[in-house]
Amino acid sequence: MKIDLPEKETVYRQNRHGLEAFHLDLWLILLLLALSALGSVVVYSASGGDTEMLMRHIIRLGIAFGIMVLFAQIPPNQLRIHTPWVFAVVIVMLIAVFLFGDMGKGAQRWLDLGVIRFQPSEIMKVALPLMLAWLFAQNSLPPPAKHLILGLGLIALTAGLIILQPDLGTAILIAASGLFVIFFAGLSWRWIFSTVVIVIGSLPVIWHFYMYDYQKQRVLTFLNPESDPLGSGYHIIQSKIAIGSGGLEGKGFMGSSQAHLDFLPESTTDFIFSVMAEEFGLIGVAVLLTLYLLVIARGLYIAAQAQDNFARLTSASLVMTLFIYVFVNIGMVSGLLPVVGLPLPLMSYGGSSMVTLMVSFGLLMSFHTHKRLLSPNH
Template identity: 50%
Template structure:
């Protein structure tokens, strides 16, 4: 009967999901919706995006990694096409970042958050490890071309995340630390060139503000200073849900997106902050645990790089709102409002779940 077949499909989908990961993600999503609700944010829109992300996660958790590996070069190439298309028909507040598809707006750079770690894992798994100089250089090219295209949109935040996901795959493959030092030196040399040739004025302002936010407290330093006030005023227990003042009185800008975690800190205090950070730590740790138990290099590199990329989201946004890092427009995972970002994050976790489903070791439980 049809209903029995439907139940069978549902059971199969649930069986491939990693329950501990799913529970932690659902709690984080609930916290994100609570923060949005407290500041009259777009709760319904975010809930719909979470729903779409959960569907993507469920579908990808059932993917055959063998088939996915075979299709990876084509997926990588296909994700590059809309990234090039934004330079012709793209739109956005600060440049060409989005494609208007009529029904919704697509940010092509989000596709690379999945296809790039897939591609690097695919490329490295069939070569001797630790990677040879030639392998490192080819990997750097596969990472650098899309990262540069994203940076030129301009979108420094996503370019950072995409680069990090590829570099993490290389590090997990046993990249020699000498290469890391060479890369750091190369970035130091390229920094002046990027400053004068690539970065827009608003991006330069963000860096200068990071160095001295008090230099222009009513201008470029306003965001960071108000974010620090929100975090500090939360104290240990917070002002209470819906009782925050920095966002509701419009002192804190971008309080549904870049600085949503500042709202959480003000309303729920350090107790709320530590709880959410513990959930993030669990998600990353679970991804790395799944990676460590994978049977082959491809699965290990894929799950590990996706888990560490999730960690970069938390690290950069947390540093950004506290003034430890420059503001680069990276959202706090599942707390900040954002459609394509939430969907790509949950889809990436779906791939991690696929690794656990298809490559368990010693029974693979947990």
């Protein structure tokens, strides 16, 4: 039986690199493992040497990596076929959360199915970019105006349902992931300018009618944390003290006085970057940012090499969502952005957000390693 050239190249590539037989990308795997190892070290230190927390963190990492491998096996053609159904199911879940979701820490964000309790908004971080990429890939790019309007409507619907929980941070992140798809689809500057004007014009409406008091206080604290140094501005001030006191080389492993003396809130999750900066200094921060930069660069390379518009748009959006995670978290703990409660990817202690992130990487690897088996659409 005659094998055409793309199939021969696929067989050759799989024989040459064992990881490709499992649809995994070697460079991404190494970078993700390096970030995970560094994160585990900082989590252990931030927890004050809590071995049980470290073991839970490592177990969650193992589960997340396993899920990444599973999603890497899904052929992009099958993913594309089922994308609208997945998106519809997640929308129904978000509506169910609004109607009868579980409460926790003053917010209604969880669905309890008996055997599992989860946040559908986490799934939407992947489902929305997939849906918009599926929509725009139906035609040549840039997409027609009707598809752009429909895409903006889907973003507004999704973000609105999540804001109602309330979870403004996640809503902003998901909306950004959708807007990235629209941007990479070839959105004209006229549309970009119009959107910026609309967003700026709607800020007073959002402030007065859609933001809760604690969210408004976060913005006011961001603008002037010293106005209430022992109240709402306390945590940001302590975070900046931790970052600044690290200096060039840091205080060393387990040397974070801000975390160990409980000056920092959520030192193992939202504010873990502050612990990292205090203990490992500017050198450690530079290493961390370099690792993130390499992951983003590799992801954008995969997006650029994608074989069709669906894979290209989804890959680019998922990679830029990682960038938003990193940018917002570091900006938040440095006092450059309001506190919105987003973890630092692969560094913070956590479960659901880590799994969602690894699903994204699994899809990236699937697009990259399956591409020679696909017939190009555009």
